[in-house]
Every structure is written in structure tokens, then in C-alpha cells.
Amino acid sequence: MNSSSCVATTLSPSQRQELALQVLTKTEPVTSLAKEHQVSRKFLYQQSKKANDALEEAFSTSKNDDDVLFHLPITKAWLFQLILALVLICHSSFRGVVELLRDLLGDNYNRLFPAFGEAVETP
Incomplete structure (x- = not known):
């Protein structure tokens, strides 16, 4: 399992994103993806959770319309x-x-x- 950790740390953000998308779209079983890329299933589930959280945040509606969107310095x-x-x-x-x-x-x-x-x- 030690070698899996090393491979996971060497993956670029775009590779992590691609793996997360493959897990989310369920194109292949997680076990197959883990073996193919020499990473743990736990790592793949963590990446898919990050991707899913980002998707949820991107498409969620604001709970409060009074939230400050930005601060504008008026001169x-x-x-x-x-x-x-x-x-x-x-x-x-x-x-x-x-x-x-x-x-x-x-x-x-x-x-x-x-x-x-x-x-x-x-x-």
C-alpha cells in the first residue's frame, strides 16, 4: 500500500480530476480504476467526494439573497x-x-x- 500512496502523490490535479470524473460517472468499477492507476480505492473515493462537493457548490442556490457578493471601494x-x-x-x-x-x-x-x-x- 505504500507504493500506492507514492503514485497518488505524483498525480497532477488534472489526472486527479479525470479519475474523480470516472468514479462519478461510473464508467468502470472503482476497484478496476484503482488497480489500473495503482492507487487505493479510498483515494479514489476521496477525489470523487471533492469533485462532487465542488459540483454541489457550483449548482446550489444561495440560501440567503442578502449574502454579500463583493465589496466595492467607492472613491x-x-x-x-x-x-x-x-x-x-x-x-x-x-x-x-x-x-x-x-x-x-x-x-x-x-x-x-x-x-x-x-x-x-x-x-
Whole structure:
């Protein structure tokens, strides 16, 4: 069994993946695969469990829609790009952009963009 361990440690990730797929698809009995590749059945079952867990995770739906997907650092430059994109790509109105920023930033948008406050106040 010692030689089986050595062979198993020399397998590349792609070879391990291929063996796991063969176990999962049941193309050959596990015993035959183990003999053919000189690894233990336990090793093959471990690899197939890893592959199965990865498949389960890839196709599972999130239990909670409120899970944080990613963190986005918001800088003044990023906000300027957002404003340009909203106006030039989405054809948003100036009033719509100001309203969005007011909703997202609260009253902080006046400190970041003093021109917005002046433009909105003027008739």
C-alpha cells in the first residue's frame, strides 16, 4: 500500500480530476480504476467526494439573497465615472442622477459634489 500512496502523490490535479470524473460517472468499477492507476480505492473515493462537493457548490442556490457578493471601494473618481456612465450610456436625466446619489449617499453628496446642490436649487 505504500507504493500506492507514492503514485497518488505524483498525480497532477488534472489526472486527479479525470479519475474523480470516472468514479462519478461510473464508467468502470472503482476497484478496476484503482488497480489500473495503482492507487487505493479510498483515494479514489476521496477525489470523487471533492469533485462532487465542488459540483454541489457550483449548482446550489444561495440560501440567503442578502449574502454579500463583493465589496466595492467607492472613491470620488469612481463616482464621477458612475455619473458619466449614467448620463452618457444610460441617458439618465440630471435630476435622476442627483436623486440616485442622494439615495445612495444621503446628504454627503452635497459635500462631494457642491455643484449638484447649486444646480438643483436654481430654478
